[in-house]
Amino acid sequence: MLIYVIRRIGLAALMLFGLVCITFTIANVAPSDPAALAAGPDASRSQIEQARRDYGLDKPLPEQFLRYVSDLAQGRFGRSVATGRDVGTDLARYFPATLELCVLAMLTGVLVGLPLGMLSALHKDGPIDHVTRIFAVSGIALPPFWFGLLLQLLIATWLGWLPTSGRLSVVTEPPDPITGLLLLDALLRGQGGIFVEGLTYMILPALVLSFPCLASILRVNRSEMVEALRADYVVSARAHGVTPWRIVAVHALKNAMLPTLAIIGLRWGWMMSSTVLVETVFDWPGIGLYAVSSAISGDFKPVMGVTMIVGVNFMIANLLVDLLYGVLDPRLRSA
Amino acid sequence: MTTLLEIADYRLAFDTFDGTHHVLDGIDLRLDAGETLGVVGETGCGKSVLARSLLQLNPSPPARVVSGAIRFRGEDLLRLEEAALRRLRGRAIAMVFQDPASYLNPLLAVATQMEDAIRGQDSAAGGRPRPRRAARALAAELLSAVGLPEPQRLLASHPHQLSGGMRQRVLIAMALAGEPALLVADEPTTALDVTVQAQVLALIDGLVRARGLALMLISHDLGVVSASCARVAVMYAGTVVEEAPTPELIARPLHPYAQGLIAAVPDLGRPEAKPRGMPGSIPSLLHPPSGCRFHPRCPLASERCRVEKPLRRTLLPGRSVACHHATP
Ligand SMILES: Nc1ncnc2c1ncn2[C@@H]1O[C@H](COP(=O)(O)OP(=O)(O)OP(=O)(O)O)[C@@H](O)[C@H]1O
Numbered sequence: 001m002l003i004y005v006i007r008r009i010g011l012a013a014l015m016l017f018g019l020v021c022i023t024f025t026i027a028n029v030a031p032s033d034p035a036a037l038a039a040g041p042d043a044s045r046s047q048i049e050q051a052r053r054d055y056g057l058d059k060p061l062p063e064q065f066l067r068y069v070s071d072l073a074q075g076r077f078g079r080s081v082a083t084g085r086d087v088g089t090d091l092a093r094y095f096p097a098t099l100e101l102c103v104l105a106m107l108t109g110v111l112v113g114l115p116l117g118m119l120s121a122l123h124k125d126g127p128i129d130h131v132t133r134i135f136a137v138s139g140i141a142l143p144p145f146w147f148g149l150l151l152q153l154l155i156a157t158w159l160g161w162l163p164t165s166g167r168l169s170v171v172t173e174p175p176d177p178i179t180g181l182l183l184l185d186a187l188l189r190g191q192g193g194i195f196v197e198g199l200t201y202m203i204l205p206a207l208v209l210s211f212p213c214l215a216s217i218l219r220v221n222r223s224e225m226v227e228a229l230r231a232d233y234v235v236s237a238r239a240h241g242v243t244p245w246r247i248v249a250v251h252a253l254k255n256a257m258l259p260t261l262a263i264i265g266l267r268w269g270w271m272m273s274s275t276v277l278v279e280t281v282f283d284w285p286g287i288g289l290y291a292v293s294s295a296i297s298g299d300f301k302p303v304m305g306v307t308m309i310v311g312v313n314f315m316i317a318n319l320l321v322d323l324l325y326g327v328l329d330p331r332l333r334s335a
Numbered sequence: 336m337t338t339l340l341e342i343a344d345y346r347l348a349f350d351t352f353d354g355t356h357h358v359l360d361g362i363d364l365r366l367d368a369g370e371t372l373g374v375v376g377e378t379g380c381g382k383s384v385l386a387r388s389l390l391q392l393n394p395s396p397p398a399r400v401v402s403g404a405i406r407f408r409g410e411d412l413l414r415l416e417e418a419a420l421r422r423l424r425g426r427a428i429a430m431v432f433q434d435p436a437s438y439l440n441p442l443l444a445v446a447t448q449m450e451d452a453i454r455g456q457d458s459a460a461g462g463r464p465r466p467r468r469a470a471r472a473l474a475a476e477l478l479s480a481v482g483l484p485e486p487q488r489l490l491a492s493h494p495h496q497l498s499g500g501m502r503q504r505v506l507i508a509m510a511l512a513g514e515p516a517l518l519v520a521d522e523p524t525t526a527l528d529v530t531v532q533a534q535v536l537a538l539i540d541g542l543v544r545a546r547g548l549a550l551m552l553i554s555h556d557l558g559v560v561s562a563s564c565a566r567v568a569v570m571y572a573g574t575v576v577e578e579a580p581t582p583e584l585i586a587r588p589l590h591p592y593a594q595g596l597i598a599a600v601p602d603l604g605r606p607e608a609k610p611r612g613m614p615g616s617i618p619s620l621l622h623p624p625s626g627c628r629f630h631p632r633c634p635l636a637s638e639r640c641r642v643e644k645p646l647r648r649t650l651l652p653g654r655s656v657a658c659h660h661a662t663p
Pocket residue numbers: 349351356358376377378379380381382383384385394397555620
C-alpha cells in the first residue's frame with residue numbers, strides 16, 4: 001500500500017510540474033503586451049520599457065520561468081499588472097467563494113446522483129430509469145450558461161423565489177471571515193439569518209454547476225450498477241442466501257463505486273473550470289469571475305493564478321480518488 | 336427413498352432482441368434424498384441454465400418459464416415468492432459454480448462473503464442473524480472442513496490472493512454453510528488445473544458421502560461424472576435424451592447422441608477403438624430443429640424424427656431414452 005501511495009503522490013507532483021510549464025507557455029504566447037498594459041494607455045515608450053524591467057519581463061525566458069517556479073513554490077503568484085494588487089491575496093479572497101459553491105454543487109451531485117443511479121439500475125428499463133435517463137441527458141447536453149440564464153429568468157426574475165445574482169444582498173453585512181466560506185462563517189458566528197440568506201443566493205448557481213456533474217455520476221453509477229448486478233459474484237451471493245439489500249448496497253455497489261469515483265474526481269476539476277461561466281452569469285465573486293474580468297483586460301498573472309488553482313484542485317481530487325481506489329480495491333494494494 | 340427434487344416437463348425460454356431462444360425443452364428429472372445424478376452434454380445445451388433454475392437464479396427477463404414444475408420436497412419452486420425462495424437458497428439447495436475466480440467478489444474479504452452468506456440465511460429463516468463473530472467462527476469451521484489450512488488467515492484474505500483450487504474450496508465451504516440437502520455443482524472443476532481437478536472432485540465426493548447430500552453434478556465430461564454419480568442424464572439442446580445408471584450408460588449407450596458422446600471419449604467405452612468426433616454442431620436454440628432436436632446430426636434419422644418429437648420412454652429398468660429408433 002505504501003508503495004502505491006508514494007507512486008500516486010509522485011505522479012501528482014509530476015502533473016503539477018507539467019501544469020506549471022503549460023500555464024507559463026500559454027502566458028508567453030498570449031498576444032497582449034503585459035508591460036504596455038501595466039504602464040497604462042498613455043504611456044510613452046520609455047515608460048513601457050520601465051514597466052517591463054519592473055516586472056522582470058525583459059529577462060530571458062528560461063530565467064523568467066525559473067523565477068515563476070520559485071515564486072509559485074513560495075506561494076507568490078505575482079502582481080496583477082492592471083490593478084497592481086498581489087494575485088495571491090486576490091486568490092485567497094475569491095477562492096473560498098468558489099470552493100463553497102463547488103462543495104455544495106458536488107454534494108448535491110453525489111447525494112442525488114448516486115441514489116438515483118442505483119435506483120435506475122434496480123429498475124432498469126422501467127419508468128424510473130427512463131425518467132432519470134431524460135433528466136441525465138439534458139444535464140449533460142444543456143450548456144451551463146444557457147441553463148443558468150434560464151433559471152435566473154424563471155425562478156429569480158419571474159417567480160421571484162430566489163435572488164438573481166451575487167453572494168449576499170448589498171445591505172447585508174457578511175460575517176467576519178474565519179474560513180472565508182460564508183455559510184460556515186455564518187454558522188460559526190451563530191448568524192443563522194445570514195446563513196439562510198447566503199444559502200438562497202447559492203442555490204441557483206450551485207444547481208447549475210451541479211447539474212452536469214449529477215447527470216454524469218447518475219449515468220456512470222447506473223451502468224456500473226447494472227453491470228455489477230449481473231456479475232457472477234452477485235449470482236453466487238444470491239445463491240448463498242445473502243440478503244438482497246446487502247447484495248445491492250455492499251457486494252454490487254462497492255464494485256460499481258470504482259469507476260463512479262473516477263468520474264467524481266474528474267467532475268470536481270471540470271466543475272472548478274466551469275465556474276468561469278456560472279460565476280459570470282450569477283455575478284458570483286469567485287475565481288471564475290476574477291479570471292474572466294482579468295482576461296478581458298489582458299491581465300495574465302491572475303489568469304495564470306486561477307489556472308494553477310483549478311489545476312491543483314484537479315490533481316488533489318484525482319490523488320484522493322486514487323488513494324480511495326487503493327482503499328476499496330485490495331488488488332491495487334498488493335500490486 | 337423419498338423424492339427430493341422432481342423436475343416435470345420444464346420449459347424455459349429466453350426472450351432476447353433476436354427472438355425467443357427455446358433453451359430448455361421439456362426437462363424431466365428426479366432425484367431422491369442422498370442420491371447422486373450426473374448431467375452431461377455439450378457446451379450450450381442448457382446445463383447451467385438448468386442448474387440455475389433450481390434456485391431461480393436465471394435473470395427474468397429475459398428468462399421466461401413456458402411450462403412445467405420444479406418440485407422440491409413436493410413444493411413447486413416456480414410458484415414461490417422471492418422471500419420463500421430465499422429460504423431455500425443455501426439452506427435447502429446450495430450451488431457450486433464453474434469459475435471460482437468470477438463467482439467470488441473481488442473486493443470483499445473471504446470472511447465478509449462467508450459471514451454475509453451465513454447471516455443472510457439466518458435472516459431468510461426468519462430469525463435474527465447471528466453476530467458476525469459467530470458467523471466467522473462457523474466460516475472458519477467450514478474452511479477446515481473443506482481441507483483448507485489456517486482458516487483464520489484465509490478469512491482475512493481477498494480472492495485474488497488465493498489459488499484457483501483454494502477459491503473453489505472456499506465456494507464449496509460457503510455452499511455447506513446452510514447444511515443443504517442438495518448440492519448442485521455446475522462444472523466445478525472445468526476452470527481448474529488438472530492436478531487440482533481430481534482433488535476438488537474427491538472433496539465433493541467425500542462431503543456428499545459424509546453428509547448424506549444429494550448431488551447434481553454437471554459436466555461436459557462424462558469421465559468426471561462417472562466417478563461420482565450413480566446415475567447420469569445426457570442432455571442435448573435443452574432436452575434429456577437418455578438417463579441411465581452410470582456404468583450401464585458407459586457400457587451400452589442407447590441414444591445415438593449418447594453413443595456418439597461416448598465414442599468421442601478416448602478411454603471410456605472401447606479402449607481399442609480410436610475416439611470419433613461427432614459430425615455436425617450444436618443446433619440453434621433460436622430456431623431449433625423440428626421433431627427430434629438431434630435429427631440433423633443423427634445417423635438413424637428418419638422422416639418421423641423430422642416431424643415428431645420423441646418422448647422419453649423406459650426401455651430397461653432404470654433406463655429411459657428419447658429416441659424413436661432406440662431399442663433395448
Ligand atoms: N441470460 C441469458 N440470456 C439469453 N440467453 C441465455 C442466457 N443464459 C443462457 N442463455 C442461453 O442458454 C443456452 C444454454 O446456456 P448454458 O449456459 O446453460 O449452457 P451450458 O450447457 O452450461 O454450456 P457450457 O458447457 O458452456 O457451460 C445458450 O444458448 C445461451 O445462449
